[in-house]
Amino acid sequence: MDLDASVDPRCHPTAVLPELVSYLEGLPEPHILCDSRYRIVAANAAYRRQFSPQASVVGRTCYAVSHHFSVPCDQAGERCPLARSRASGRRERVLHLHHTPQGESYVDIELVPLRDAQGAPAWFVEKMEPLRVAQGQPAAQGLVGRAPAFQRMLELVARVGPSQAGVLLLGESGTGKELVAQAVHAASPRAGRPLVVVDCASLPQSLFESELFGHDRGAFTGASTSRAGLVEAAGGGTLFLDEVGDIPLPMQVKLLRLLESGTYRRVGSTELRRADVRVVAATHRDLRAMVADGRFREDLYYRLSTFPITLPPLRERVEDIPLLAVALLARVAPRRRLALSAGALAVLQRHPFPGNVRELRNVLERAALLADGNTLDPVHLERALGTDTPASGALVVAALPDTGAAVVDVRPVQASDASLRSVERAALQAQLRVHRGSRAELARKLGISERSLYRKLRDIAREPPA
Secondary structure, three states, X not given: OOOOOOOOHHHOHHHHOHHHHHHHHOOOOOEEEEEOOOEEEEEOHHHHHHHOOOOOOOOOEHHHHHXXXXXXXXXXXXXXXXXXXXXXXXXXXXXXEEEEOXXXXXXXXXXXXXXXXXXXXXXXXXXXXEEEEEEOOOOOOOXXXXXXXXXXXXXXXXXXXXXXXXXXXXXXXXXXXXHHHHHHHHOOOOOOOOEEEEEHHHOOHHHHHHHHHEEOOOOOOOOOOOEEOHHHHOOOOEEEXXXXXXOOHHHXXXXXXXXXXXXXXXXXXXXXXXXXXXXXXXXXXXXXXXXXXXXXXXXXHHHHOOEEEEOOOHHHOHHXXXXXXXXXXXXXXXXXXXXXXXXXXXXXXXXXXXXXXXHHHHHHHHHHHHOOOOEEOHHHHXXXXXXXXXXXXXXXXXXXXXXXXXXXEEEOOOOOHHHHHHHHHHHHHHXXXXXXOOHHHHHHHHOOOHHHHHHHHHHHHXXXXX
């Protein structure tokens, strides 16, 4: 056990509860033992390996080690499990963003109070399990965010993941429902088995039953061989029903039977098969309204919504846009080290993003294609968002055919985007008629990069003449 010679002798673990310290040392999950003043009096081997391989934490406060705070979590705007447990006398569980040797990571904390001879909580055992499916910093894969709305959603994922309960993911299109389904699966005991995605919106009614449950040979015209369905393919794992609100009403009863009894039959078969799957469903539709309208079965709705999780739209987690932008740029342009200027970031944070994270990704991919260098500026984001039509004042390239020169004329312009493109097209065409040098020289004359010039010429060639 790590010991620090400078620790108050009263915090020495062997002077506290030697049997408990010995027990914690052998546990496979990271554990620490704290006193009522937040001081760590013991840290087991699993904790030392994952969170503090270089330095001892014994004698330091838990909030200084985990958060680099100078005050307890509850005084720094966080939910402190120790303070809550000291007040309630009960076990407490929270999801925290901790500093680790790998950077900031989400950690699922379960804290248990231990009472003294007078019955008051005196010692606190914290079990810590990193939640590897989400990050509080840009990451190549998985969920990224640290906004309060994101953390509330993630805490529900951490709670339901290890169980067998069915999960219903609710949220607007583009909020990342499939990523959250992957997180639920990864946090479950089924993580080593398949996660099978069923795109309910793309399956016509005539194929839905066969795709989901499979069919026997000769079950219908063209069924020359027997075929297992997606339920069978997900055996032992998770079945993710994406856009479950689009399942045809006649097919809903067949899904209900699977959920209620855990059994199904292949199309054309009388053999009853047992399914070993956990069902996670998702939809952007208002299922309650659909139930009221008779478009979705009420019994199926209640069967699916054992544990509903609402995914926050991007407009409710604007503070996550910088993190998301860095992570998404690394995904859409992995070979370029792209960065956002402060102005470009401000443009993104002002946009409402009705398409949520999916729209943000598309915008960043377009902006990356529009940028020649390694920095995305406001002009790139405005063009990618389609908001670059000037209301007053514009830079117009004016051609001077007699001299072969080009000047940039700054003057008020009240014009549509189409008319501005016409001006630019006419100016470039005029320059092409009089220019006798290379394209690189023309680009220098116009004050733009050669790549930008070729792109403008390509765009102009695709447009019909004015």
